[in-house]
Amino acid sequence: MGKVGCVFGTHRVLEPKGVLPQPAWKIDNTMEIYDNELLIDVDTLNIDAASFTQIKKEAQGDTSVMEKIMLDIVAKRGKHHNPVTGSGGMLMGTVSRIGPAWAGKTPVKVGDRIATLVSLSLTPLKINKIKKYHLEKEQVEVDAQAILFSSGIYAVLPEDLSPSLALAVLDVAGAPAQTAQLVRPGQNVLIIGGGGKSGMLCMYEAKKRAGITGKVIGLGSSEGSCNRMRKMGHADSVIQVDATDPLAVMKAVSEITNGEMVDVVINCVNIPGTELGSVMATKDKGTVYFFSMATSFTSAALGAEGIGKDVTMLIGNGYCRDHAVIALQTVREDPILTKTFQELYA
Amino acid sequence: MGKVGCVFGTHRVLEPKGVLPQPAWKIDNTMEIYDNELLIDVDTLNIDAASFTQIKKEAQGDTSVMEKIMLDIVAKRGKHHNPVTGSGGMLMGTVSRIGPAWAGKTPVKVGDRIATLVSLSLTPLKINKIKKYHLEKEQVEVDAQAILFSSGIYAVLPEDLSPSLALAVLDVAGAPAQTAQLVRPGQNVLIIGGGGKSGMLCMYEAKKRAGITGKVIGLGSSEGSCNRMRKMGHADSVIQVDATDPLAVMKAVSEITNGEMVDVVINCVNIPGTELGSVMATKDKGTVYFFSMATSFTSAALGAEGIGKDVTMLIGNGYCRDHAVIALQTVREDPILTKTFQELYA
Ligand SMILES: NC(=O)c1ccc[n+]([C@@H]2O[C@H](COP(=O)([O-])OP(=O)(O)OC[C@H]3O[C@@H](n4cnc5c(N)ncnc54)[C@H](OP(=O)(O)O)[C@@H]3O)[C@@H](O)[C@H]2O)c1
Numbered sequence: 271m272g273k274v275g276c277v278f279g280t281h282r283v284l285e286p287k288g289v290l291p292q293p294a295w296k297i298d299n300t301m302e303i304y305d306n307e308l309l310i311d312v313d314t315l316n317i318d319a320a321s322f323t324q325i326k327k328e329a330q331g332d333t334s335v336m337e338k339i340m341l342d343i344v345a346k347r348g349k350h351h352n353p354v355t356g357s358g359g360m361l362m363g364t365v366s367r368i369g370p371a372w373a374g375k376t377p378v379k380v381g382d383r384i385a386t387l388v389s390l391s392l393t394p395l396k397i398n399k400i401k402k403y404h405l406e407k408e409q410v411e412v413d414a415q416a417i418l419f420s421s422g423i424y425a426v427l428p429e430d431l432s433p434s435l436a437l438a439v440l441d442v443a444g445a446p447a448q449t450a451q452l453v454r455p456g457q458n459v460l461i462i463g464g465g466g467k468s469g470m471l472c473m474y475e476a477k478k479r480a481g482i483t484g485k486v487i488g489l490g491s492s493e494g495s496c497n498r499m500r501k502m503g504h505a506d507s508v509i510q511v512d513a514t515d516p517l518a519v520m521k522a523v524s525e526i527t528n529g530e531m532v533d534v535v536i537n538c539v540n541i542p543g544t545e546l547g548s549v550m551a552t553k554d555k556g557t558v559y560f561f562s563m564a565t566s567f568t569s570a571a572l573g574a575e576g577i578g579k580d581v582t583m584l585i586g587n588g589y590c591r592d593h594a595v596i597a598l599q600t601v602r603e604d605p606i607l608t609k610t611f612q613e614l615y616a
Numbered sequence: 617m618g619k620v621g622c623v624f625g626t627h628r629v630l631e632p633k634g635v636l637p638q639p640a641w642k643i644d645n646t647m648e649i650y651d652n653e654l655l656i657d658v659d660t661l662n663i664d665a666a667s668f669t670q671i672k673k674e675a676q677g678d679t680s681v682m683e684k685i686m687l688d689i690v691a692k693r694g695k696h697h698n699p700v701t702g703s704g705g706m707l708m709g710t711v712s713r714i715g716p717a718w719a720g721k722t723p724v725k726v727g728d729r730i731a732t733l734v735s736l737s738l739t740p741l742k743i744n745k746i747k748k749y750h751l752e753k754e755q756v757e758v759d760a761q762a763i764l765f766s767s768g769i770y771a772v773l774p775e776d777l778s779p780s781l782a783l784a785v786l787d788v789a790g791a792p793a794q795t796a797q798l799v800r801p802g803q804n805v806l807i808i809g810g811g812g813k814s815g816m817l818c819m820y821e822a823k824k825r826a827g828i829t830g831k832v833i834g835l836g837s838s839e840g841s842c843n844r845m846r847k848m849g850h851a852d853s854v855i856q857v858d859a860t861d862p863l864a865v866m867k868a869v870s871e872i873t874n875g876e877m878v879d880v881v882i883n884c885v886n887i888p889g890t891e892l893g894s895v896m897a898t899k900d901k902g903t904v905y906f907f908s909m910a911t912s913f914t915s916a917a918l919g920a921e922g923i924g925k926d927v928t929m930l931i932g933n934g935y936c937r938d939h940a941v942i943a944l945q946t947v948r949e950d951p952i953l954t955k956t957f958q959e960l961y962a
């Protein structure tokens with residue numbers, strides 16, 4: 271019998287002591303499992319969009335530099351926890367060992383293909399080799415191993431969708447499920463970054479909830495993402511504005527809503543500096559849902575205060591009940607989403 | 617006629633261009649006002665608790681070092697915007713000039729004593745001299761000048777409360793007003809940092825809303841703050857735990873609620889690293905209100921995901937409608953709060 275660790279993985283925390291693996295600076299990535307852990311042979315990492323964008327920028331797109339940065343992060347921290355953005359991503363692989371005390375979990379067997387639904391920012395990881403980069407998908411093929419704690423959630427990959435498509439969807443699973451909770455019939459909704467991966471799912475879900483009397487507006491900075499939104503047809507309007515320019519966002523949204531502004535903003539960008547634009551597009555007493563991991567807490571809180579705006583601001587919890595099922599179903603139920611996701615992520 | 621600037625103060629932004637004064641790195645603190653600005657002769661700065669704690673720590677409590685740090689921040693940024701914590705604070709002073717285009721605002725006269733209700737992190741400030749430190753109150757007497765934009769909100773100081781007490785209350789005005797919105801009769805509520813300035817106001821407001829069938833729990837790390845909470849009598853229970861130790865928080869809250877946990881957590885601490893403790897104390901589908909400016913967005917989002925916890929997490933907007941009136945009234949209506957705030961902050 272081996273050792274039984276803490277369900278939350280505190281036994282893996284090296285520094286600082288006493289915290290959980292996510293906020294920890296460094297965790298133990300020895301690939302010898304405790305009795306209540308699961309060992310995964312990892313083949314694909316899906317790096318969080320905010321993190322991937324930052325690494326790509328730092329490396330100026332040079333994959334050999336990206337490799338160095340990524341390996342360095344894991345060497346220093348025992349996990350792929352980007353110290354600049356604070357975010358992680360998720361992984362896909364095959365279960366290779368199950369600790370005997372892995373209890374109270376849905377049945378999983380050695381050999382099952384799973385995706386972890388907890389962030390890479392808390393997952394013990396050892397990368398032996400980076401084999402291939404898929405820059406557009408923000409995925410990296412690797413020869414690696416990882417560990418899941420017994421509090422960690424995962425999904426067995428569905429059979430009807432390609433693994434890399436499923437992984438892409440599961441990465442942002444929280445977004446459509448939360449959009450469904452937030453949007454009510456008849457509301458004005460703005461999706462910032464609506465042409466991105468999470469944005470497209472939110473756009474569809476928002477239109478479904480807001481209905482015929484609601485107005486769903488998609489916002490992107492590039493012609494590419496705006497054209498995609500127009501083609502997909504889930505948005506009532508599409509506007510091309512730089513979300514880091516708050517006055518431009520406010521003006522564009524005001525024009526399109528006849529000064530009404532929106533009830534709900536869903537922020538799905540992959541870059542920093544969009545807090546105030548989000549707040550200024552919102553009606554008084556409206557809601558901003560920050561799904562973007564590039565959100566700054568103080569910029570949002572003090573920015574809203576600074577302009578005397580009474581809005582509810584939500585931190586995008588990556589998890590909500592049944593989010594994996596909901597996200598995969600979203601892609602399945604709409605033929606346009608299915609097709610677009612096939613083209614981009616399969 | 618002088619120049620008319622942007623209502624949001626973008627005309628004062630030096631770098632980077634195009635953003636609002638709050639997220640800006642540096643703003644123009646020339647004390648010559650635009651036609652839609654207000655000039656204030658500042659006598660007191662109320663430094664945000666997270667910022668003050670950080671500065672005091674960096675200076676190891678030496679006020680001459682603190683002076684250097686504070687003057688340095690303003691010299692570099694044109695505002696007292698702590699680069700480490702990202703937070704500001706507020707100020708008190710006397711209106712000395714009103715631009716001719718300062719329009720659509722409640723009437724304010726030259727000579728009025730006001731407190732700004734927008735953060736120092738966006739307020740053009742020039743400090744001529746730091747005259748006195750009040751370490752316990754986190755206030756600093758200064759000879760300084762500041763500018764308010766026409767989108768900026770302020771309060772004329774009430775006559776029945778001492779100015780420094782009013783300033784202390786107004787600094788955290790958002791907290792009790794939001795607590796009133798969040799807490800329903802019969803709920804379990806945990807106030808982390810309940811013995812602090814915002815914490816005490818929240819504790820009173822939470823008990824008022826949760827009522828006789830609700831359970832309000834106050835949490836502090838020191839004996840001092842816990843004894844204060846016990847003496848004040850607004851909490852049904854008081855627990856002394858370090859909020860940066862998530863498992864200890866979970867255990868203590870579980871014990872006191874017979875495993876039920878709480879519906880609402882109000883986080884009022886002045887130190888980083890308490891996101892997970894807050895999340896773990898909350899029931900599934902419960903709410904965490906992060907009033908603390910030391911909150912990390914990614915730690916909250918990824919931490920909750922990491923343990924598969926479906927909770928709503930709110931960013932503490934410093935502003936909500938009528939928050940100043942509500943906060944001052946809270947201190948007035950309860951004799952115990954009045955007395956305690958008199959002792960600590962008058
Ligand atoms: N909360 C969570 O648990 C969680 C989980 C996973 C991911 N995330 C976060 O969710 C965010 C989105 O992820 P994703 O995978 O959906 O990203 P993505 O596919 O890369 O999409 C990002 C979108 O942002 C838009 N954008 C970028 N810069 C912009 C600007 N200046 N103005 C307007 N739009 C801009 C892009 O459109 P253009 O090309 O037109 O600019 C793009 O459509 C990321 O920040 C990620 O970290 C959060």
Ligand SMILES: NC(=O)c1ccc[n+]([C@@H]2O[C@H](COP(=O)([O-])OP(=O)(O)OC[C@H]3O[C@@H](n4cnc5c(N)ncnc54)[C@H](OP(=O)(O)O)[C@@H]3O)[C@@H](O)[C@H]2O)c1
Binds near residue numbers: 886
């Ligand atoms: N959102 C906004 O707009 C806004 C506006 C103003 C202020 N704030 C923020 O609100 C927070 C509180 O401000 P405040 O003026 O009320 O602060 P405060 O009076 O200094 O109170 C802080 C409280 O936190 C407790 N605390 C500190 N470390 C702790 C630990 N490890 N475990 C448990 N409790 C701990 C302290 O109790 P012990 O001494 O017992 O540890 C104290 O009671 C600050 O972070 C500030 O930045 C936000």
